[in-house]
Amino acid sequence: MTNEQIAQDLVAKFGEDKIYGIMENYGLLNVTTSVDTIVPLLHYLYQHPTFKFQFLTDLAGIHFPDAVGQEFGVIYHLHSLENNVRLIIKLYVPLESPKVPTITGLYATANWMEREAFDFYGIIFEGHPNLIRILNVEDMDYHPMRKEYPMEDATRQDKIDALFGR
Amino acid sequence: MSDVALVSSPNVGIAKSGENKKYVNELTTLNLGPTHPATHGIFQNILTMDGETIIDSEQTVGYIHRAFEKIAERRPFYQITTLTDRMNYCSSPINNMGWHMTVEKLLGIEVPKRAQYMRVIMMELARIADHIICNSVLAVDTGAMTGFLYVMQWREHIYEIYEELCGARLTTNMGRFGGMERDFSAEAIRKIKHFLSEFPKGLREFESLVKRNRIFMDRTTGVGAISSERALNYGFTGPNLRATGVDYDVRVMNPYSSYEDFEFEIPVGTTGDTYDRFLVRGEEMWQSLRIIQQAMDNLPEGPYHADAPHYYLPPKQEVYNNMEALIYHFKIVMGEIDAPVGEVYHSVEGGNGELGFYLVSDGGRTPYRLKFRRPCFIYYQAFPEMIKGSTLSDAIITMSSMNVIAGELDT
Numbered sequence: 001m002t003n004e005q006i007a008q009d010l011v012a013k014f015g016e017d018k019i020y021g022i023m024e025n026y027g028l029l030n031v032t033t034s035v036d037t038i039v040p041l042l043h044y045l046y047q048h049p050t051f052k053f054q055f056l057t058d059l060a061g062i063h064f065p066d067a068v069g070q071e072f073g074v075i076y077h078l079h080s081l082e083n084n085v086r087l088i089i090k091l092y093v094p095l096e097s098p099k100v101p102t103i104t105g106l107y108a109t110a111n112w113m114e115r116e117a118f119d120f121y122g123i124i125f126e127g128h129p130n131l132i133r134i135l136n137v138e139d140m141d142y143h144p145m146r147k148e149y150p151m152e153d154a155t156r157q158d159k160i161d162a163l164f165g166r
Numbered sequence: 167m168s169d170v171a172l173v174s175s176p177n178v179g180i181a182k183s184g185e186n187k188k189y190v191n192e193l194t195t196l197n198l199g200p201t202h203p204a205t206h207g208i209f210q211n212i213l214t215m216d217g218e219t220i221i222d223s224e225q226t227v228g229y230i231h232r233a234f235e236k237i238a239e240r241r242p243f244y245q246i247t248t249l250t251d252r253m254n255y256c257s258s259p260i261n262n263m264g265w266h267m268t269v270e271k272l273l274g275i276e277v278p279k280r281a282q283y284m285r286v287i288m289m290e291l292a293r294i295a296d297h298i299i300c301n302s303v304l305a306v307d308t309g310a311m312t313g314f315l316y317v318m319q320w321r322e323h324i325y326e327i328y329e330e331l332c333g334a335r336l337t338t339n340m341g342r343f344g345g346m347e348r349d350f351s352a353e354a355i356r357k358i359k360h361f362l363s364e365f366p367k368g369l370r371e372f373e374s375l376v377k378r379n380r381i382f383m384d385r386t387t388g389v390g391a392i393s394s395e396r397a398l399n400y401g402f403t404g405p406n407l408r409a410t411g412v413d414y415d416v417r418v419m420n421p422y423s424s425y426e427d428f429e430f431e432i433p434v435g436t437t438g439d440t441y442d443r444f445l446v447r448g449e450e451m452w453q454s455l456r457i458i459q460q461a462m463d464n465l466p467e468g469p470y471h472a473d474a475p476h477y478y479l480p481p482k483q484e485v486y487n488n489m490e491a492l493i494y495h496f497k498i499v500m501g502e503i504d505a506p507v508g509e510v511y512h513s514v515e516g517g518n519g520e521l522g523f524y525l526v527s528d529g530g531r532t533p534y535r536l537k538f539r540r541p542c543f544i545y546y547q548a549f550p551e552m553i554k555g556s557t558l559s560d561a562i563i564t565m566s567s568m569n570v571i572a573g574e575l576d577t
Contacts (some may be wrong), residue, residue, distance in 0.1 A: 025510065026508075026510050
């Protein structure tokens with residue numbers, strides 16, 4: 001079971017318009033999919049008789065402010081423990097409606113991971129049982145990992161980026 | 167929270183005998199934490215109790231959230247090592263080296279064999295330090311203080327070895343991209359050998375106090391059990407997953423840093439309860455000792471770091487006397503070296519599970535995005551399910567045996 005086989009199987013099953021951006025990063029297969037495909041795709045991979053991607057290693061949010069219409073990304077790290085193969089699935093959603101269907105129905109572990117992505121990026125996981133902030137305080141009115149929020153106080157004069165090579 | 171629904175539920179408390187009728191439907195909300203001696207860290211459990219039985223619980227985490235992922239987007243790679251120290255602070259060398267290996271993967275640096283073996287030795291020492299704390303504190307939470315005091319001196323010996331290698335004890339910042347910052351000194355080798363010869367006695371003494379202790383076994387057997395299917399669905403890794411019978415260990419599945427050279431076994435449990443977690447950790451310490459012994463016996467000669475002048479700080483003596491070394495020193499310290507564009511995921515077997523680093527680099531001096539896969543954060547969400555229907559005292563030892571480290575939970 002090689003990365004090529006997995007990619008070919010997924011393209012054959014879901015079509016080239018749903019599975020794209022296939023590449024290998026340091027031996028790790030990356031595919032990109034669309035928002036409406038993610039749940040059937042993860043179910044398919046979970047129930048596949050040979051692939052058996054039944055372990056969700058991690059779920060990460062990411063923000064690309066310059067990619068118009070694809071500002072937010074969600075990155076799913078899957079692991080097939082039986083075959084010892086890892087797979088990364090990405091999807092992108094626009095800033096205006098950053099809505100992604102939840103996968104807590106398939107993976108119980110996605111609960112806190114999705115809450116974390118919501119907390120830091122404001123990605124809405126539709127159907128999540130308890131989508132509230134997890135690490136930040138509940139009355140916070142912004143999502144701090146978005147790129148427009150500077151880490152340091154922007155009004156300070158002594159921390160000019162040019163002086164620090166940034 | 168669902169306590170409103172629970173209070174109004176007509177079935178709650180019905181099974182109580184006749185004389186308790188007037189207490190039917192009276193539920194208590196109990197705050198366990200955020201600062202409570204038994205949580206070993208700052209996180210809150212809001213328990214809904216029916217008498218002594220836990221009906222529901224809700225976790226509040228984030229009390230020591232320090233925004234490491236955001237800070238990392240602002241820092242050059244070498245400054246992020248100090249952030250990883252402060253995640254699982256019981257085994258910081260593993261975090262440091264996991265991060266170094268992630269960056270080496272991105273940069274394509276080949277680490278010499280001696281440095282890899284040195285890393286293995288330090289990582290296994292860190293694993294022992296992590297597991298003796300977890301196991302002995304579990305004994306403390308069941309009421310046995312003695313064992314904890316006995317094994318503390320062995321953690322002290324491990325910290326002295328850290329000191330020999332990097333000068334620090336808890337937040338080690340050990341190693342560099344490309345290897346270690348200094349070779350084992352004669353004193354370090356003496357201390358490691360002393361540890362290897364003496365620690366088995368200490369561990370055996372601890373085990374003779376606790377392992378087959380009837381009271382301890384009664385207290386922990388069958389408590390906080392989870393099936394392997396639920397554990398996998400909850401993303402368990404590390405000793406907690408292995409206690410349920412799944413032999414997943416990153417050191418064997420995706421060997422890094424020459425782990426494939428060593429012979430060791432993966433202990434697994436059967437029922438996934440507190441006692442199994444205790445036994446798995448106990449046996450893992452013996453296996454770690456085996457690995458350290460093999461690495462010390464076969465420690466290769468050669469350089470202890472890779473030839474990567476763009477990322478590896480030159481020795482101080484050269485900085486003062488050599489123009490190139492001075493330039494590299496300046497460029498590294500000021501973070502003026504751009505990393506290549508790329509995405510890399512690397513994971514190591516941390517003290518309590520698969521510790522992963524997902525690094526997205528856009529070619530700048532800092533990561534574009536860095537996601538830490540913290541095993542604690544992921545498996546702690548199973549805690550309500552594991553303690554449902556048990557008593558408060560069982561919940562405390564379940565939490566203790568899960569080895570939840572607040573620093574890692576909250577980054």
